[in-house]
Amino acid sequence: MSIITSLTGKIIGIVFTILVIATINFILIHATPGDPAMVIAGQSGAADPKFIADIRAAYGLDQPFLIQLGTYIGKVLQFDLGYSYRQRADVSALILDRLGPTLLLTLSAFFVSLIGGVFFGALAGKRQGTWADLAISMVSLLLYATPVFWLGLMLVLVFSIQLGWVPAFGYASIRASSFGPWDYAMDVARHLILPVLTLAAIYMAVYTRLMRSSLIEVSHEDHVRTARAKGLNERQILSRHMLRNAAVPVVTFAGLQASALIGGSVVVETVFSWPGLGRLTYDAVTARDYPVLLGLFLIMSVLVIATNLLTDVLHRLIDPRVKGR
Amino acid sequence: MSEFFRTFLSRPAGIVGLVLLVIVCLMAVLAPLIYPGSPWDMAGMPFARPGEAGMLLGSDTLGRDIASGIVHGARVSILIGLASTLTALFIGVTLGCIAGYAGGMVDGAIVRFTEIFQTIPSFVLAILFVAILTPSIGTIILAIGLVSWPPLSRLTRAQVKTVTQREFVQAARCQGQSTLSIVLRHVLPNAVSPIIVAGSLTVAAAILIEAALSFMGLGDPNFMSWGYMVGAGRTVIRQAWWMSVFPGIAILLTVVAINLVGEALNDTLNPRISRA
Numbered sequence: 001m002s003i004i005t006s007l008t009g010k011i012i013g014i015v016f017t018i019l020v021i022a023t024i025n026f027i028l029i030h031a032t033p034g035d036p037a038m039v040i041a042g043q044s045g046a047a048d049p050k051f052i053a054d055i056r057a058a059y060g061l062d063q064p065f066l067i068q069l070g071t072y073i074g075k076v077l078q079f080d081l082g083y084s085y086r087q088r089a090d091v092s093a094l095i096l097d098r099l100g101p102t103l104l105l106t107l108s109a110f111f112v113s114l115i116g117g118v119f120f121g122a123l124a125g126k127r128q129g130t131w132a133d134l135a136i137s138m139v140s141l142l143l144y145a146t147p148v149f150w151l152g153l154m155l156v157l158v159f160s161i162q163l164g165w166v167p168a169f170g171y172a173s174i175r176a177s178s179f180g181p182w183d184y185a186m187d188v189a190r191h192l193i194l195p196v197l198t199l200a201a202i203y204m205a206v207y208t209r210l211m212r213s214s215l216i217e218v219s220h221e222d223h224v225r226t227a228r229a230k231g232l233n234e235r236q237i238l239s240r241h242m243l244r245n246a247a248v249p250v251v252t253f254a255g256l257q258a259s260a261l262i263g264g265s266v267v268v269e270t271v272f273s274w275p276g277l278g279r280l281t282y283d284a285v286t287a288r289d290y291p292v293l294l295g296l297f298l299i300m301s302v303l304v305i306a307t308n309l310l311t312d313v314l315h316r317l318i319d320p321r322v323k324g325r
Numbered sequence: 326m327s328e329f330f331r332t333f334l335s336r337p338a339g340i341v342g343l344v345l346l347v348i349v350c351l352m353a354v355l356a357p358l359i360y361p362g363s364p365w366d367m368a369g370m371p372f373a374r375p376g377e378a379g380m381l382l383g384s385d386t387l388g389r390d391i392a393s394g395i396v397h398g399a400r401v402s403i404l405i406g407l408a409s410t411l412t413a414l415f416i417g418v419t420l421g422c423i424a425g426y427a428g429g430m431v432d433g434a435i436v437r438f439t440e441i442f443q444t445i446p447s448f449v450l451a452i453l454f455v456a457i458l459t460p461s462i463g464t465i466i467l468a469i470g471l472v473s474w475p476p477l478s479r480l481t482r483a484q485v486k487t488v489t490q491r492e493f494v495q496a497a498r499c500q501g502q503s504t505l506s507i508v509l510r511h512v513l514p515n516a517v518s519p520i521i522v523a524g525s526l527t528v529a530a531a532i533l534i535e536a537a538l539s540f541m542g543l544g545d546p547n548f549m550s551w552g553y554m555v556g557a558g559r560t561v562i563r564q565a566w567w568m569s570v571f572p573g574i575a576i577l578l579t580v581v582a583i584n585l586v587g588e589a590l591n592d593t594l595n596p597r598i599s600r601a
Contacts, residue, residue, distance in 0.1 A: 016441070017441050017444055017445075020441050021445060024445075024450070025453075028453060028454065028457050028458075029457075031457070031458065141581065141584070141585075142577070142581060144584065145529065145533075145577055145580035145581040145584055146573075146577050146580075147533055147536050147537065147540075147552070147555070147573060147576050147577070147580075148537065149536075149537060149540045149552075149555065149556075149559075150555055150569070150573030150576065150577070153555065153559060153562055153569050153573070154570070154573070156562065157562060157566055157570075161562070161563055256443070259443065259444060259445060259446040259447060260446075260447070260448070262446040262449065263446045263447060263448025263449055264448070266448060266449060266452070266541075267448075267537050267540065267541070270540075270541065271559070281449065281452065282541060285452060285456050285541055285542060285543060286542060288456065290456075290457060293452070293453050293456060293457075294453065296449065297446075297449050297450065297453050300446045300449050301444065301445050301446060301449075304444050304445070304446055305444060308444070
């Protein structure tokens with residue numbers, strides 16, 4: 001029963017969120033000075049009159065406000081996100097095309113930051129007050145204050161331009177189409193390293209600080225003292241009695257960061273010319289391609305919701321007590 | 326008050342932050358005196374290395390002085406950081422007060438609304454907002470304020486909820502004071518210190534969002550900003566590292582400074598919940 005009710009609750013929540021986002025989109029379209037049809041078409045003056053007339057008919061722009069809102073939401077729920085006049089393609093097709101690289105980037109960064117944060121946080125917490133703790137805390141303080149795009153550029157400067165270890169931008173080499181499947185995967189992986197490190201670094205800093213204080217808190221608990229009294233060695237105490245407990249708040253918090261992670265991917269993809277949704281966002285901003293921007297906003301929100309569900313699953317895996325809820 | 330300063334100044338990290346922050350603010354205020362003339366004007370030859378042609382930090386692709394851009398850029402960062410935080414505080418504190426004090430259905434609705442806003446990718450919403458309403462200082466402040474209020478609202482709600490249960494609030498209610506007067510005169514003043522700390526950290530986050538927006542080409546075209554400078558230097562980073570390195574350091578130091586001050590404020594104002 002509990003799983004079914006929690007699932008229905010989640011689905012209702014998701015639908016409701018999508019409705020709110022569609023409404024924000026709709027309000028923004030109408031808040032612009034000028035003709036909403038022009039916003040849906042792209043920049044003013046770029047579209048021909050017949051196309052504008054088609055949009056006006058399709059979205060019922062001569063109808064009362066609420067009916068227009070209804071029409072818009074109806075279209076969104078059918079995954080009809082409009083047409084990009086500039087790119088001459090359906091917005092939903094453009095977005096689907098770019099979804100893979102973004103998922104690869106954000107999911108890799110999510111796991112790298114989580115694993116790195118738990119590792120460094122545990123290291124710092126375990127050696128509280130030592131130079132290792134101080135160094136880790138200093139670095140995370142600095143990383144936390146670093147603009148993502150600048151960190152990306154600095155990594156390019158050092159690791160691509162100075163040292164030449166990894167490619168500076170792009171998804172795969174130009175010759176990649178002639179590669180076999182294994183070589184192709186390795187090529188993409190080499191291109192993935194810097195973007196993932198950039199995106200992961202800031203969140204790793206946050207999780208490190210959280211994990212550190214969480215571990216210190218757990219180390220004062222009774223069950224840890226019991227384990228120590230039983231004569232377990234420090235390593236066993238850490239791996240079997242402290243890590244899991246201390247990691248729970250970190251994972252919970254990581255789930256809440258999903259929306260920031262997607263936002264960060266926009267900047268990172270811009271820096272590294274990574275052909276995902278973020279790069280599409282940058283191109284759409286530069287071209288003032290509003291239908292694409294509106295569609296991207298919607299899809300990225302859905303991605304955040306999906307990540308929240310994923311963290312829920314992770315949460316259940318590391319903390320069996322959650323199952324009962 | 327003197328004890329407040331004594332506690333604050335006993336943290337070395339807080340002093341470092343405060344000194345850095347004072348320097349940045351002085352740069353912002355004195356920019357027209359330090360570098361008279363527009364930071365957009367050509368000051369020397371393009372692609373001058375740091376120290377060359379009389380320009381301390383070099384020049385950019387159009388021969389504009391990087392150092393002048395950094396000093397003038399401080400104005401935009403500080404202005405937008407403060408103004409958008411005030412906007413976020415206004416929205417967040419108002420909603421949080423209403424939710425925490427009213428309770429019941431109203432509380433439930435506001436909490437749900439806040440949760441939805443936390444799900445929405447805030448940076449993407451800010452991009453959308455600024456792009457559609459055309460980039461200007463006003464739209465940027467509004468956009469950042471609009472995406473930064475949810476944590477402040479949650480915090481205010483929690484604070485107001487605990488303070489409302491205290492006896493002096495009940496006493497004020499028994500005296501027949503109006504709700505508005507109770508909230509403004511009795512509840513908020515006793516709930517405010519964590520909100521101040523959170524607000525100071527929001528300034529840092531707002532400066533980072535502003536930098537990212539202008540890096541994406543969504544800055545106000547009339548004002549020089551650090552994010553714009555990094556974005557403009559990005560394409561030539563192979564030939565001219567200094568164009569993107571120095572403005573980035575300016576952002577980094579400013580944000581570190583504000584975070585350090587925020588943490589020191591936290592230790593001073595909320596000694597009980599500060600870290601051991």
